Amino acid sequence: MESIDARIVGRERELEELSRFVTAAGGRALVLRGDTGVGKSALLDHVVDLSAAEQHRVVRAAGVEAESGLPFAGLHQFLYPLLPSIERLDDQHRRAFDVVFGRGEGSPPSVMALGIAVLDLLSLVASQQPLLLALDDGQWFDTASIEVCGFVGRRLTGSSVRLVVGLRSDVPSGFDTAALPRLDVCTLSEAAAAHLLDLRNPGLDPRTRRLILDEAQGNPLALLELPPHVLRGGRAAGEREALPGYTGIPLPLRLQDVYGARVAALDDAVRAELLRGALDGVGAGTATGHGPGTRYRMRDADEAAAAGLLDIDPLTGDFVFRHPLVRSTVVQKATPNQRRAAHAALAHVHREDVERRAMHLAASTIDPDEQVASALEAAADSATLRGGSLAAVSWLTRAAELSESHEARSRRLGSAAFVAGHAGLLYRARELVRSDTAPGTDESPAAVVASAYVALYEDGDVRSSQRHVLAAIENLRDQGVRQPDEVLTRLVNLLLAVNQYASDEASWQRAHELLGSLGDLVPPNSRIYEDAWGDVVRRGTGVHERLKGALADLHRLEPWEITRLCVAAYHVDTLGPHRPQLQRIVDREVETGAVASGMTMLHLIMLDQMAAGDWDEAERTGRRSLDLTTSHDHALFAHHTRAYLGLLAAMRGDTEQARKLQVTVDAWARPRGVGFLTQIADAIGTTAALTDGDYEAAYLHAIGITSPGTFTPYAHQAPRTLLDLVEAALHTGRTDQARRHALAAHRAGLPAVSPRLALVTYGALAMTATDPGEADDMYQRAVSHPAAADFPFELARIHLAHGIRLRHTQGRKAAHLSLTLAAETFERLATPAWAERARAELRATGAPARTSTVRLATLTWQEHRIADLAAGGLTNKEIGARMHLSPRTVSSHLYRVFPKLGITSRAALRDALGTLPDDRGV
Template identity: 80%
Template sequence: MESIIGTMVGREREQETLSAFVAASGGRALVLRGDTGVGKSALLDHVAELATGEQHRVIRAAGVEAESELPFAGLHQFLYPLLSYLDRLDEVHRRVFDVVFARSEGTPPSVMTLGIAVLDLLSLAASQKPLLLVLDDGQWLDASSTEVCGFVGRRLTGSSVKLIVGLRAAVRSGFDTAALPELPVTTLSEKASEQLLDMRYPGLDPQIRRLVLDEAQGNPLALLELPPHVRGGRAGRDPEQLPGYTGIPLPQRLQHVYGARIETLDDAVRAELLRGALDGVGAGTAPGRPGGTRYRMLDADEAAACGLLGIDPLNGDFVFRHPLVRSTVVQMATPNERRAAHAVLAQVHREDLERRAMHLAASTVDPDEQVAAVLEAAADSATRRGGAVAAVAWLTRAAELSESHEERSRRFGSAAFIAGHAGQLDRAQRLVGSDTAFGQGHSPASVVASAYVALYEDGDVRSSQRQVLGAIESMRAAGVREPDEMLTRLVNLLLAINQYASDETSWVRTHELFGSLGDLVPFMSRIYQDAWGDVVRRGAGVGERVERAFAGLRDLEPWDVTRLCTTAYHVDTLSQYRPHLQRTVDREVETGAASVGMTMLHLIMLDQMAVGEWDEAERTGQRCLELTTSHRNALFAHHTRAYLGLLAAMRGQVERARELQAAVDAWARPRGVGFLTQIADAIGTTAALSEGDYEAAYLHAIGITPPGTFTPYAHQASRTLLDLVEAALHTGRAEQARAHALAAQEADLPEISPRLALITYGALAMTATDPAEADAMYDRAENHPAAAVFPFEHARIRLAHGIRLRHTQGRKAARLSLTLATETFERLGAPTWSERARAELRATGAATLASSAHIAALTWQERRIADLAAGGLTNKEIGERMHLSPRTVSSHLYRVFPKLGITSRAALRDALGKIPGEQSV
């Protein structure tokens, strides 16, 4: 981008290196690695110009994300212009290329075999004229092509072939382990940045010029793209006060710039851009793969006029000016818009089997045998050409879209067969465990492995459940009489599967089976059995049993800690065990059991949500989502999205919540993952309550459980008690609301968990017709020891109480409850709830928020710990000073935060300073 005006600016070091690269005798490879927009493409253009001037033949290719699953799509770009040399190769190498280019059938070549054939072809092509291969956006190259390019790049010495690759620093790629020499492409110096900006935008307003320089931080793309955006958005304001810049990563800011332009386009033009982006229309002039051309964007002059598109000088087609434009177009589209675009592209490429299959797979949601057949045919084609990775993926997708069990089983079997032959043993085992036709007669260890992978990586609760049940029953029939480690693993895995399935029939069968096993089921597994299934009917006393189990913590493995903390979550005592998780999670994520680390992050996030640390919960959730997606753990990824959706709904981010809800539900419901579909329904309930759409909230809530009862083995049935009651009351269903509150009381929910006690008393108070009962129940709820630990529910109960007081005892009586509720909603970051509370407060005649002046008293020890923490000391340092363990310090701080009405350590000093008559040390 530095050379957009014809002159390279600030790249003397890189130009010198590239000149030496081109001038050097013999073949070699080089990787340019840098951030988005830093100028890698401009440098690749420069090296291509240098090579052309030195009479090299230049062949260019570009990796595009939309083609990253098409086997050899990138390699085709390099080799297609050289097909005329194939006839001059020996017969062995010709056969290799015939298979790869689908010109004949044969045994797929290995990477080494294909790599040697490519080296032979390149050497032949370079015998008349030196050859330079230029690859931009190599991080998006398909895996098959990346392996071959890496193999070739390490073996160019002695040839007349050079390879140069541009990689985006923040994106992982197969080139990361290719061991090719690298040239880092850094940002421009301050002087060069000023020079580039002044050349492109002479006479720029000094204030805007300074703002652009500060925001761009030497990124050439930002220097070229930000000025019109800032100038256009100034509207008479001081540029330093322009929103949306400080603290936002530069690529996101650039996406905002492109996004603002995209939003101005006509719907038809946006749809055209989306089709081009999804079909891999490049940022430059990279040719399409043989056998089919890329989509041609038409009638897109409006997009070109606003700087989103350029014109390919070779064929006059529209191309995206930068890969970031392409990705922004895709990110801004809705799932339905993307599916519609894929459907159009599938028709466009109806003669190109693999491209058609790729787009059909992305456009189809429900089972469709015709689509499954196309995917299977594409997998066969990929297999013949050595594209095993793509073949396994397409066969798996074909199995998912199969309409009959027989076809599903057959296709999963084919996928497993190919994965095994490709050396993907874990993937093969995962595929074998994902269908009931496989795994029968295997050893218990094999069943544990295959069912575990089937559950956590594919979300297949049905087949994994049957496999494990069968294995346990086989062990019982075989006469197991003593506690057995393998039996324990099967038992705990079955409990985990049942938790995700949330199916009453399966749980009943499990209880019967475990009953017949007697003491062969360990006591800790019995705890999980009671908490993970139906906590309403089996959860009494579980909290105490978890506490006793944690007393032997030193003897527990990390997965035992995780299971016990999961149990603590079900009975709402997780906060007291969170330090165990936080001490362990990084170790497990980095060097231990990654899946255990993922569950630990889930649990930490859940507790952060419960106690009101919502910003921290968002960060934990995003970290977990990155981890789960990088490990391709589909179940945990959607589990994380479910919690992120619930958090977004609580915060009033309704659009995001519903998008996540739809994604989770679409994945989980066909698989029968009831645990996640219930959370999806809870997201819908909470989002509707945030909006004040009580009818929708009620309909979502009764999808979890009918009023007046708690559906067995539905973990969200009791957790959404307050939601259903509120929604029913606001829609005139007072009788149903009261029945549900009484059902909670009759089920002894307050005896199961502190949170259930809080919301049961709140529900009884809200639905009481007797004023004395209402007052008593509000008092029990608002003064419950757990009230401060669950601030969101506490604030909702206070809001309801304040509304009732205003109607029954007058405006003045309601002000304190409404003030406290409003303050809590404000602190949590729940704007729709805080506005509702503010509106009620205004109705009492209060012009502004009154200060609560109600800070719970701290003990001397709590105050001393709080003072030291506010002064910046760590828990360990505080413990050393006060002769306490760090764990004791942490426990004290957990009690201090709700008393002070805060959720983070950073807020301690301000909160302590508000206590009358005292000064923080």
């Protein structure tokens, strides 16, 4: 029973109807009509089971195409088990059956005479026990049998006989006009199809699962037959070519037979027309084609439509395939020469479309052809820009196969391996590297890129990756490379990425020397990475301005170039304006593009959400990133994600979880020399200790990153923990160390490097100043910085520290505003330990348990205008258009307005504004 249940998943409507059919009083007939493989036989089995459970006698029969021309062949099938009862009929009815069964001579009886005889026989049998006649494949019954069944079926009322017929809807049959009640059996819904697939084939990888669902289009037979066939073929969907043409999968023989005979019976010209449509991905059923460009329009294919292979699209009037299985069958029934000829014709049709033309040219070509290889290379470049890295890997691999020289083949294989690594196909990258390296020979520079990339991201092997990449760059330099080279650029960028993770001063110095010797051979963007990823304290000034131009037109950049530039933007804290673009791009890349770049994009999105105080969203992004990185076996990125989740947990006050993640990250990263992650692990410890109020532990963690008064070279967390070290030092009585560190930040010019560093530098100077005037001046510089509201956690900590200082030096009233702003921000961020600390300080000023800043802070004219427009229902974009501001600037102003008004949402704006005195905001 379990297997039957699986076969009728998603058939609640049909099962309810069939239950009524079996249990209702009186005789009746029912035709189950649907496409091949849709599950009619499974429903017939269910009717049989229900009837048996009701103590009905069951007689089954099945039409056979080979016997469809034999008179009474079908009738003979289901009456044969009832022959013993014929002897109890009268002589006239017995003679009719004798003729039908070949036991007597005479003219065949009329349909009416035979039908009455059959009715009497069935009534006689059913008088002893209710009877079910279950006929499958009724379309293959002979005409005479169908006429008798129709006659009988219309006259079963009042008897104890039930007749159920399974019928294919794509084959004309006399049952179509028999006027019997009909139950149409349609394909499964998307949800039911997915449930059936998961029930029978749990654990399919997402792309294979999606491919099978698209191909089956709700057909249960296809859902059951395709998975084992695909898996036996050894090609998971993630490895398949994401091509803009035919994307079907090889069909098992049972599914080929569904439409194969009808395809074979077509005229050669019509079959060729269908093949061109199939190979170009013409729509099928409710599915649509994939990829850009216009589909091939099939013409003069009425014969195929008449055969039930094509339908007419009601919107365009074009021919479309009746089902994806038709399309797949057409392709598989064609010979290799026929497929190549069709691809050649399609390449001409799509001569203006770079990708489609190249794809069809490649499929039509056997021998090496440099022009086709170049076309494929151009198509791969185009595909990567629109999130098609999976397709690019296939095209570059095929371009290598069609290359006319070893040098071109090696270069293209290297590019394929490079893209495969970024597409998350690390095993594929390794295969491509091996296929380009002959036994006993050194790796090519392109192969070094791929193998070092895999070693770095799969297992965090910074040492060997660094060694191999450095040697490859030095070899190219020593060989006298004279102009910018794609492989050289990839080596340079990979070296910079390896060094970023290593965070080792000696390695960076060697890299600077090497890149300096290359001069203009190093592209401008790589120089940005060199300065931003390494030591932002000493090399970060001016990076922000250089990034503006480089990021001006993101849609023209390859996904890995976007991520590298945005990583640089993160290091100088200017990532915020680019987060919306990253969020739009990331889903595309994770699906069919550069998955590894998508992982980095998720890291960047999470970091900006953390910085902006969108901590719930940051948590969701981090969890998504962790699922993605672990499922693709990117150990480095997985631990990178855990590090950020640990830092977020520490900020939010979940210090137990933070420390668990800290230990996990540190234990993996430290033996491998991944200094980038060990620094974040130390930062987690620092933040968790500060949250818990354990300032001694916080200080010890902080000086593990950098010593007071210095910023350890090439330690990216050194400037980022400036405020942490200063606070921890002050709370443990190390005022000299705190002041020395704040002054060092100012001398290093950190305010010019990034807006966040400006905020925390001025905040640190305010916290450590001995002169009250200097403290107030630096505090005002911090809180009035244009980007201060973009970093609410740091701003709230500065408010809190300044409020504590004011309470001790100027009295409780002076501290009230700063402490209230801190408390409300911490509460909005949902970090209980920090919020309680601020509230405790407020209570020490004599403030009530809860207070609002509405009486304490005034709105500027601009803030008041923005708040008024927002209260009126305008979006940030609409407000920005009216006031000539960017939506992000509008958001920043509203962020400052909310705590001033003592509210937390836009919905409360109107009431809050109504409580302000008339002179507010002027």
